[in-house]
Amino acid sequence: MKKLTHKVLTKFLAVLFVAALLFNSEQVEAESKSRLSDKPIPMKTDKEMPKRVPPLVEIGNDFLGTGNISSGFELPTGAVWIPSLWVYGNVRTGLNYIDTGGNSDEIVEAVVRSDINFHLNLTGTERLFLQLQPFHSQETFTRYRFEPENGEFSSHINLDVNALFFEGDIGEMFPKADPLDSAALDFGIAIGRQPIFFQEGMMFNDTMDAIGLVRDTLIFEGLIDTKLSFVWGWNNVNRANNQQDANAELYGFFTESDLRKSSLRFDVAYVDSDTESGGDGLFLGFGSIQRIRGYNTAFYANYSHAIDDESAAVRDGLLLFSEISTTPINSHDLLYFNSFIGIDDYSSGSRGRTNGGPVGRTGIMYAGSGMGSFGAALGSNANKAVGVALGYQKFMNSDRTQVIFELAGIKSSADTATVQDGVALGVQYQQKIGERYRALVTGFVSNREINDEGGGVRFEFLTQF
Numbered sequence: 001m002k003k004l005t006h007k008v009l010t011k012f013l014a015v016l017f018v019a020a021l022l023f024n025s026e027q028v029e030a031e032s033k034s035r036l037s038d039k040p041i042p043m044k045t046d047k048e049m050p051k052r053v054p055p056l057v058e059i060g061n062d063f064l065g066t067g068n069i070s071s072g073f074e075l076p077t078g079a080v081w082i083p084s085l086w087v088y089g090n091v092r093t094g095l096n097y098i099d100t101g102g103n104s105d106e107i108v109e110a111v112v113r114s115d116i117n118f119h120l121n122l123t124g125t126e127r128l129f130l131q132l133q134p135f136h137s138q139e140t141f142t143r144y145r146f147e148p149e150n151g152e153f154s155s156h157i158n159l160d161v162n163a164l165f166f167e168g169d170i171g172e173m174f175p176k177a178d179p180l181d182s183a184a185l186d187f188g189i190a191i192g193r194q195p196i197f198f199q200e201g202m203m204f205n206d207t208m209d210a211i212g213l214v215r216d217t218l219i220f221e222g223l224i225d226t227k228l229s230f231v232w233g234w235n236n237v238n239r240a241n242n243q244q245d246a247n248a249e250l251y252g253f254f255t256e257s258d259l260r261k262s263s264l265r266f267d268v269a270y271v272d273s274d275t276e277s278g279g280d281g282l283f284l285g286f287g288s289i290q291r292i293r294g295y296n297t298a299f300y301a302n303y304s305h306a307i308d309d310e311s312a313a314v315r316d317g318l319l320l321f322s323e324i325s326t327t328p329i330n331s332h333d334l335l336y337f338n339s340f341i342g343i344d345d346y347s348s349g350s351r352g353r354t355n356g357g358p359v360g361r362t363g364i365m366y367a368g369s370g371m372g373s374f375g376a377a378l379g380s381n382a383n384k385a386v387g388v389a390l391g392y393q394k395f396m397n398s399d400r401t402q403v404i405f406e407l408a409g410i411k412s413s414a415d416t417a418t419v420q421d422g423v424a425l426g427v428q429y430q431q432k433i434g435e436r437y438r439a440l441v442t443g444f445v446s447n448r449e450i451n452d453e454g455g456g457v458r459f460e461f462l463t464q465f
Contacts, residue, residue, distance in 0.1 A: 053435045056465040060084030060121075078176035081122045089116040094460040096374040101446070101454030105148040111141050111372035115162075125188075126168035133162045138353040139242070141372050163207055165192030188214035196233060196350065198254055198267050199285040202302050202319060202358040206350040209235035210250065222259070229254040233350075237271070239278050239313035240304075240347035242355065248273040250350060262290035269349050271314070278313025281306055283349040298323040302358070304347040317346030319358060319382055334393040338362045342382030342412075357381035357418075363389030365408035365424040365444060374458050377424040377444040378410050385412035385419055400432040422448030438462040 052064060061069045061084040072082030091114045098107040118130040135142040137156045145152045167190035171178060178185050191211040198204045210233035218226040233250035252269035265287035272280050284303040291297070300321040306314045320343070325336035340359050348358045357380035360367040365377040366389065378387070391406035409423040426444035433439060440460040447453050 055088035057087035077174045084121045086119045091463045098456040101451030108146040111143040131163035165194040203285045205355045206352045208233040224258040226257045241312040247277045279308030281314035315345035317344035319346040339388045342385045345383045383414040383419045404428040420449045
């Protein structure tokens with residue numbers, strides 16, 4: 001297959017973006033869309049409300065249904081459980097074309113991924129959750145590769161458990177222990193293989209065997225609300241290099257507080273492991289989310305320190321990250337400017353095998369697809385680097401259609417294949433079809449210091465059930 005040229009990819013992205021705008025553009029109204037209407041909006045009747053879209057399997061009470069619920073049964077603890085089983089998820093099928101640049105071969109592949117969720121709902125606060133991902137194992141996906149293997153099929157069908165955990169509220173599970181509700185037993189608890197996600201994924205973004213305790217709605221002087229969380233993870237911990245460390249354990253204390261004009265987060269965690277497996281690491285994180293005049297802003301500072309010698313699992317470094325966005329006047333669109341500064345070699349405490357690096361949320365040019373070989377155009381690590389992304393997200397067709405147009409760049413002194421200087425231009429188009437389907441097209445062109453010119457196009461069709 002002949003390689004797509006840089007100019008061809010650039011033209012493709014331009015045509016895709018312009019066509020999406022012309023096809024879905026809405027008629028300009030004489031009155032600003034940003035203005036609140038003076039006309040009263042009547043209450044919708046039941047017939048006018050959108051129909052409920054049920055999950056694939058629904059046993060017991062309806063998911064988000066209306067009407068009476070069953071009486072359930074009472075436990076010896078006094079809790080009343082009303083079991084309902086809901087099975088839902090998605091199937092993603094995609095066709096990827098990737099040219100990483102340089103002398104590397106282009107990749108053309110068809111990939112499939114599915115997330116199947118079994119949700120045993122017991123009460124409004126207690127549930128048992130199981131997730132299977134039958135078409136991929138870790139970072140390897142079931143796929144058919146047209147290039148460069150010339151027609152190679154790779155199957156990774158499995159029944160491995162990706163997540164299995166129970167979560168609930170201790171006070172609700174044992175109401176007889178505090179019939180007057182005065183003993184402050186309202187601790188949330190979650191135990192099992194579960195997602196661990198803190199500092200917007202920059203500190204932790206992994207699924208591990210863990211237990212978490214949460215105390216919410218704490219009121220202190222000057223604070224509207226505070227949540228405290230403790231997490232101990234003892235198995236299936238992946239380190240900063242996305243590789244599993246069988247000897248690693250996580251101990252973390254995480255806080256969230258709401259002030260009048262902002263929300264603050266301060267987190268501290270320690271990962272304990274053998275020196276041969278990567279060594280111990282200390283991790284600190286701070287975040288602040290607020291609205292400044294007409295802008296949505298979020299600022300984060302995350303620090304990592306290798307207690308033992310530095311390794312691929314943990315290194316010393318500081319990551320400064322900012323998000324600034326606004327809704328342009330007379331629109332429902334989003335204009336955003338995200339940036340980061342990586343001082344030395346910041347390492348996350350734990351990252352899943354398919355979750356890339358810590359700066360994936362900077363923009364679509366830094367985020368991987370989570371499907372096959374289609375990775376981030378500019379990578380998602382921030383070692384000794386400065387990166388920016390300027391983008392515009394346009395919503396059309398009653399928000400059933402959206403287009404993202406983004407220009408991004410990164411400058412690094414690391415001089416490695418994963419973190420290198422570069423610029424990229426990308427477009428992402430999404431179209432909702434009916435209530436359960438979505439079509440997505442993503443494309444980019446890039447120019448990186450080591451890989452030179454590159455590009456990629458990805459087509460995806462998602463089915464929700």
